[in-house]
Amino acid sequence: MIKIGIAGLGFMGMIHYLAYQRLRGVKVVAMWELDPKRLAGDWRSIKGNFGPPGEMMDLSGIARYESMKDFLADEKVDMVDVCLPPSLHAKVTVAALKAGKHVFCEKPIALKASDGARMVRAASAARKKLFIGHVLPFFPEFDFAYEAVTSKRYGRLLGGHFKRVISDPQWLQGFYDPERVGGPMLDLHVHDAHFIRLLCGMPTGVSTVGRLRGEVAEYFNSQFRFRDPRLSVTATSGTIGQQGRGFLHGYEIHFERATLAFEFAMVGDEPRTLMPLTVFDRQGGATEPKLAGGDPVDCFVAELKHALACLKNKKKSKILDGSLARDALKICQQQTKSLVAGRPVKI
Ligand SMILES: NC(=O)c1ccc[n+]([C@@H]2O[C@H](COP(=O)([O-])OP(=O)(O)OC[C@H]3O[C@@H](n4cnc5c(N)ncnc54)[C@H](O)[C@@H]3O)[C@@H](O)[C@H]2O)c1
Numbered sequence: 001m002i003k004i005g006i007a008g009l010g011f012m013g014m015i016h017y018l019a020y021q022r023l024r025g026v027k028v029v030a031m032w033e034l035d036p037k038r039l040a041g042d043w044r045s046i047k048g049n050f051g052p053p054g055e056m057m058d059l060s061g062i063a064r065y066e067s068m069k070d071f072l073a074d075e076k077v078d079m080v081d082v083c084l085p086p087s088l089h090a091k092v093t094v095a096a097l098k099a100g101k102h103v104f105c106e107k108p109i110a111l112k113a114s115d116g117a118r119m120v121r122a123a124s125a126a127r128k129k130l131f132i133g134h135v136l137p138f139f140p141e142f143d144f145a146y147e148a149v150t151s152k153r154y155g156r157l158l159g160g161h162f163k164r165v166i167s168d169p170q171w172l173q174g175f176y177d178p179e180r181v182g183g184p185m186l187d188l189h190v191h192d193a194h195f196i197r198l199l200c201g202m203p204t205g206v207s208t209v210g211r212l213r214g215e216v217a218e219y220f221n222s223q224f225r226f227r228d229p230r231l232s233v234t235a236t237s238g239t240i241g242q243q244g245r246g247f248l249h250g251y252e253i254h255f256e257r258a259t260l261a262f263e264f265a266m267v268g269d270e271p272r273t274l275m276p277l278t279v280f281d282r283q284g285g286a287t288e289p290k291l292a293g294g295d296p297v298d299c300f301v302a303e304l305k306h307a308l309a310c311l312k313n314k315k316k317s318k319i320l321d322g323s324l325a326r327d328a329l330k331i332c333q334q335q336t337k338s339l340v341a342g343r344p345v346k347i
Contacts, residue, residue, distance in 0.1 A: 001025060001026065001027055002025060002026045002027075002078050002079060002308055002311060002312070003026075003027055003028075003029040003030075003076050003077055003078045003079075004020060004026060004027065004028045004029065004030075004077065004078070004079050004080075004081055005028075005029065005030035005031065005032065005071060005074060005077035005079070005080050005081065005101070006028060006030070006031050006032070006081045006083060007031075007032045007033075007068075007071065007080055007081065007082045007083060007084050007092055007096075008032070008033060008082065008083035008084035008085075008088075009031060009033040009035070009038040009039065009043065009046070009083070010038075010046060010083060011046055011047065011048035011051075012048075012083040012106050012133075013031075013033070013081075013083035014043055014046050014048075014051075014054055015048070015051050015297060015300050016081055016083055016300065016304065018051070018052070018297060019297060019300040019301045019303075019304050020304065022301050023301065023304060023305055023308065025308065025312070026304075026308055028062060029062060029063060029074075029076045029077060030062060030063040030064070030065065030071060030074045030076065030077050031059065031062055031063070031064050031065065031071075032064075032065040032066070032067075032068060032071035033064075033066075034066070036066075039064050039066070040059075040064075041056060041057040041058060041059045042056055042057075043055055043056070043057050044056065049246075049247070050296040050297070051296065051297050052297075063076070068092060068095065072095055072096055072099040072101065073099070077101055078101065078102060078311075079101060079102040079103065079104055079129075079311065080092075080093075080096040080101045080102070080103050080104070081103075081104045081105075082096070082103060082104070082105035082106060083106050084106075085180065085181070086106075086108055086110065086111050086180070086181060086182065086186065086187075087111060087179060087180050089105050089106070089108075089109060089110050089111075089115075089119070090110040090111075090112075090115035090116075090118060090119055092105075093105050093119045093122070093130065094118065094119060094122045097119075097122045097123055097125075097126040097128050097130065098122065098126060100126065100128070101128065102128045102129040102130075102131075102311060103123070103128065103129070103130050103131070104131040104132075104133060104304070104307055104320075105119075105130070105131070105132055105133065105322075106132075106133045107132055107133050107134050107135075107190055107191070107194070107325065108132075108182065108186045108187070108190045108325070108328070108329055108332075109132045109322060109325040109326055109328075109329050110329060111178065111179065111180075111182050111186060112329075112333075113326070113329050113330045113333045116322075116325065116326035116329040116330070117326055119322060119326070120322045120323050120326045123322055129307075129310065129311055129316075129317075130321070130322035131307040131310070131317060131320040131321070131322065132320060132321075132322050132324070132325030133303060133320070134190075134191065134194040134195075134319070134320060134324070134325060134328070135191075135299050135300060135303045136191045136192075136194065136195050137195060137198060137319050138299040138300075138302040138303045138306070138319075139296075139299050140277075140291035140292055140293060140294075140299075141251075141262045141264075141277045141291065142195060142251075144260070144277060144289060144291065145199070145251065145253050145260055145262075146195075146198060146199065146319075148253075148255065148258075148260065149198075149199045149253075154255035154256065154257040154258035154279075155255050155256030155257045155258075156255065156256045157199060157200065157231070157253070157254075157255055158230065158231070158232065158254040158255060158256065159200075159230075159231050159232035159233045159234075159253075159254055160199075160233060160234075160251055160252055160253035160254055161233075161234045161235065161236070161251065161252050162192040162195065162196065162233075162234075162235040162236075162250075162251045163192075163235070163236045163237070163248065163249060163250050163251065163263070164188050164189060164191060164192055164235075164236075164237045164248070164249045165219075165236065165237060165238055165239070165240060165245075165247075165248045165249075166184070166188060166239055166240075166246060166247050166248070167239065167240060167241075167242060167243045167244070167245060167246045167247075168239045168240065168241055168243075169239070175187065176213050176214055176216050176218070177216075178214075178215050178216055182216060183213065183216030183217060183218065184216075184217065184218065184219070184237055184238045184239050185216060185217045185220070185237070185332045185335060185336055186216075186329070186332055188237055188238075189220075189235065189237035189238075189332060189335075190328050190329065190332050192235050192237065193235075193328040193329075193331040193332050193335075194324060194325060194327075194328035196224060196233055196235065196331070197324055197327050197328050197331065198318075198319065198324065199253075200224070200226055200231055200233055201226065201227075202327055202331075202347065203224040203225055203226055203233070203331060203347050204225050204226060204227055204346065204347060205224070205225040205334075205344055205345060205346045205347055206222050206223065206224050206225065206331065206334050206335050206338050206344065206345060206347055207222065207223045207225075207338055207343070207344035207345075208220050208221065208222040208223075208335040208336070208338040208339040209221055209339065209342075210238065210339055211238070212339065212340065216336070217238065217335065217336050217339050218238055218239055219237075219238030219239060219240065220236070220237060220238055220335065220339055221234065221235070221236050222234065222235050222236075222335050222338075224331075225344075232254075244267065244268060245265055245266065245267055246266040247265060247266040248263070248264070248265040248266075249263075249264060249265075250262050250263030250264060250274070250275065251263075257281065257282055258279050258280060258281050258282070259279075259280040260277065260278070260279055260280075261275050261277075261278050261280070262275055262276070262277040262278070263275040276288050277289055277291060303320070306319065306320065307320055330347065331347060334346070334347045
């Protein structure tokens with residue numbers, strides 16, 4: 001039985017808790033949260049953009065802590081699950097690793113590339129696992145694309161375009177603050193930066209143009225360069241000022257023998273699959289593979305199941321390992337650098 005301690009009982013803390021309830025061989029034994037109501041099980045104030053609303057929870061049998069020191073001293077905990085704001089990820093992760101715990105930490109790994117690198121070094125020094133919750137490859141459409149690349153089912157990968165745009169989240173405090181959330185680059189695009197890193201390897205350079213809001217990128221287009229000059233990879237991300245289309249993501253991925261396309265958006269309160277995952281083949285065919293599910297909580301169940309299996313089998317994760325998230329953060333940092341400098345930069 002792997003025993004989990006959850007740090008932070010906000011939206012992600014709740015989703016992870018619910019996901020663990022659906023998995024075998026794992027148990028949440030401890031929690032750490034500043035808000036006394038949430039720590040007592042009143043989760044009615046928790047809000048997110050998917051999943052069930054927060055409810056009154058029976059947390060009896062789970063050790064509850066108000067301080068990091070006491071939480072990390074709990075000997076029952078094997079893995080700390082960090083669901084705290086990004087500004088706390090580095091400090092808490094490094095302390096947990098030093099306390100002899102494995103760590104699963106939500107994305108982005110940190111706000112500064114140097115902190116991401118420090119966290120990866122701390123995991124290696126402690127000989128503990130560090131997983132970063134980049135859940136995107138566990139969404140059925142992205143899982144399909146990842147499998148197509150790794151299996152080479154459609155031949156060599158030629159490149160692609162990735163898109164992730166949201167309405168300005170005016171209700172989120174500190175969203176554009178580089179010291180708190182880091183804006184759309186670190187909250188949003190980091191998902192695609194990580195996915196591009198998984199599919200294509202580490203880019204060698206990037207050219208980004210777009211709008212800044214204060215110090216952070218607000219809306220931007222990037223062209224990535226790779227050692228293989230034939231790989232053509234671009235991405236669009238950021239926020240728009242209008243509230244009517246709250247979320248949009250999708251991709252077009254090119255292979256020698258097929259093109260994959262997918263696009264999903266929230267228009268008002270309505271989910272719209274603008275382009276269901278479609279495989280265009282060389283014979284002129286367009287097929288829509290049948291995909292599992294559609295409930296985002298399922299993706300978190302799959303993500304945590306994968307991390308727990310890696311832990312059990314003492315294997316490095318090819319998807320969630322901290323080094324990949326560190327690379328994704330480095331890519332994002334260089335994208336902002338390119339945007340600010342108005343020229344291509346090396347990665
Ligand atoms: N993978 C995804 O799709 C996804 C989606 C949403 C959020 N996230 C990530 O999850 C993380 C958490 O985001 P969230 O939306 O759950 O935030 P949230 O604000 O809903 O929750 C954070 C919780 O941490 C608590 N907290 C803050 N400081 C604390 C401290 N010093 N000690 C103890 N508790 C403290 C807060 O009281 C709150 O309950 C972020 O890194 C975010 O980027 C990931």
